[in-house]
Amino acid sequence: MPLEPVVPLLPEVLGGPTHHHLPLLLDLSFREGYVRSIIYVSLYVSLTAVALSTLFSVPVAILVGFSEFPGKQFVKSVVNTGMGFPSVVVGLLVLFAVSNQGPLGSLDLVFTREAMIMSQFVLATPPITAITLAAVSGVDDGVRDAARALGGTRLDVALVVLKEARYGIATAILAGFGRAVSEVGSVLIVGGNITGADGISKTRTLTTAIQLEARQGQYETAMVLGAVLVALVLTVNAVVVHFGDEGVAG
Amino acid sequence: MLRATAVSQSFGGERVLDDLSIEVDAGEVLGVIGPSGVGKTTLLRTLALSLEPDEGSVTLEGTDVWAAGEADRLALRRRVGMVFQEASLFDGSVGHNVEYGIRVRKPWSDRIAAAVGLAGPPDAVHESLDVVGMTDKVNQHADSLSGGEAQRVSFARALAYDPDVLLLDEPTSDLDPRNTAVIEEAIDEARNRGIGVVVATHDMHQAERVADRVAVLLDDGVTEVGPTDVIFDDPTDERTRKFISGELVY
Ligand SMILES: Nc1ncnc2c1ncn2[C@@H]1O[C@H](COP(=O)(O)OP(=O)(O)OP(=O)(O)O)[C@@H](O)[C@H]1O
Ligand SMILES: [Mg+2]
Numbered sequence: 001m002p003l004e005p006v007v008p009l010l011p012e013v014l015g016g017p018t019h020h021h022l023p024l025l026l027d028l029s030f031r032e033g034y035v036r037s038i039i040y041v042s043l044y045v046s047l048t049a050v051a052l053s054t055l056f057s058v059p060v061a062i063l064v065g066f067s068e069f070p071g072k073q074f075v076k077s078v079v080n081t082g083m084g085f086p087s088v089v090v091g092l093l094v095l096f097a098v099s100n101q102g103p104l105g106s107l108d109l110v111f112t113r114e115a116m117i118m119s120q121f122v123l124a125t126p127p128i129t130a131i132t133l134a135a136v137s138g139v140d141d142g143v144r145d146a147a148r149a150l151g152g153t154r155l156d157v158a159l160v161v162l163k164e165a166r167y168g169i170a171t172a173i174l175a176g177f178g179r180a181v182s183e184v185g186s187v188l189i190v191g192g193n194i195t196g197a198d199g200i201s202k203t204r205t206l207t208t209a210i211q212l213e214a215r216q217g218q219y220e221t222a223m224v225l226g227a228v229l230v231a232l233v234l235t236v237n238a239v240v241v242h243f244g245d246e247g248v249a250g
Numbered sequence: 251m252l253r254a255t256a257v258s259q260s261f262g263g264e265r266v267l268d269d270l271s272i273e274v275d276a277g278e279v280l281g282v283i284g285p286s287g288v289g290k291t292t293l294l295r296t297l298a299l300s301l302e303p304d305e306g307s308v309t310l311e312g313t314d315v316w317a318a319g320e321a322d323r324l325a326l327r328r329r330v331g332m333v334f335q336e337a338s339l340f341d342g343s344v345g346h347n348v349e350y351g352i353r354v355r356k357p358w359s360d361r362i363a364a365a366v367g368l369a370g371p372p373d374a375v376h377e378s379l380d381v382v383g384m385t386d387k388v389n390q391h392a393d394s395l396s397g398g399e400a401q402r403v404s405f406a407r408a409l410a411y412d413p414d415v416l417l418l419d420e421p422t423s424d425l426d427p428r429n430t431a432v433i434e435e436a437i438d439e440a441r442n443r444g445i446g447v448v449v450a451t452h453d454m455h456q457a458e459r460v461a462d463r464v465a466v467l468l469d470d471g472v473t474e475v476g477p478t479d480v481i482f483d484d485p486t487d488e489r490t491r492k493f494i495s496g497e498l499v500y
Contacts, residue, residue, distance in 0.1 A: 142334060
């Protein structure tokens, strides 16, 4: 029951009254705005990145899965290599891209959420593409043939495959979200772990906050943030599994 | 009505169909018999307009299918139905499966309305399930059907959108006598509706029972096509005679 220690803490963290019999939260009472803003930034950046990555990865996986072309094996191995690509290096590359010398320098994106979204997009895309590709390739050829033989257009066939592969695709999105939200290196580099003068997070995420709080010896805060992160991942997991069960109209 | 003229088809340099011509008319059942691996499935996929022949032409009521544009070809393809050796049902209820061909022929506005429950299943779903004796299973999930039931649903799925031609690939190869009888009655019903039916089978007795005409496919093409009783009782081709009598063993 990993949720148990988390759930009673959440209302406190998210703005409930401070209970003094919970000493763990004592020093959080004046920081709830801080904690909330961190959760918001984490969710905003990761969900946006994963949503964009899904819109990109799923069609790509379907195209690659459906067609035969000479470089197909190469594309697959690039995607698989991308899954293990060190996130710090991704951060470094994105930071360079948005820096003054970089191709996107004119957009002024250094230490912004947009830059964080970019690096998380790069991180989430390989797992989402690879797992979706595996799920799509696993769909029985017979089902595809049947959809076509029954008069389906290419789009109809793709929709059938999407539906048959929905659990695998849900898993892919989850894996992408898991990688994005729990990753420290690249968001630290491109985001800078910044809070405003009012102590509200600008580019500080749960992970970068945890490493900062832990380094400063604020173990309670770090623990609570860690628990929030775990709860978040578990909740998203549950939601995705639930939708997978419901099925999609197709 | 549906005619293949001098079609050839090779896979990796190996010629499976060689200069083969065959035709099926409205309201007749054409049996295609021949040993395993001779190209019955390949011929049916060619007739189903899902496999473009290397040489030769396929016409539906005089229109050359592979000379037509993509949109016209889709319209032609939608007048032909094919039931595969494997049932390959979609993940969903029996009704969902049987409605599939009707659904993909509808405009998207109607499809979305049906998906959100604004429109019930069309009468044709019930009628074609009735032909295979499966009306009571309309809400059952396809996964939970027996092999024979799945094959019957697969038949109903192709019958539901009222094709002009129905191609059946070994429709009863894995079935017990009772399910086989149901399918053979359904073939009769399809003929009564004016559908041209092609049945590929290695069960010669089945061809004798259901077909009006029989085509015998031996290794390099059709050896003989003719009325069922002529093929079985008085074949002109020596190799046909040997195949029918079982002297020619493959
Ligand atoms: N897509 C394909 N790629 C390569 N070879 C193929 C393909 N489809 C069929 N073949 C080959 O063509 C030959 C004929 O196959 P086909 O499936 O048409 O035979 P069949 O008469 O239906 O056999 P069976 O009675 O066993 O179903 C076989 O040698 C098969 O290996
Ligand atoms: Mg076959």
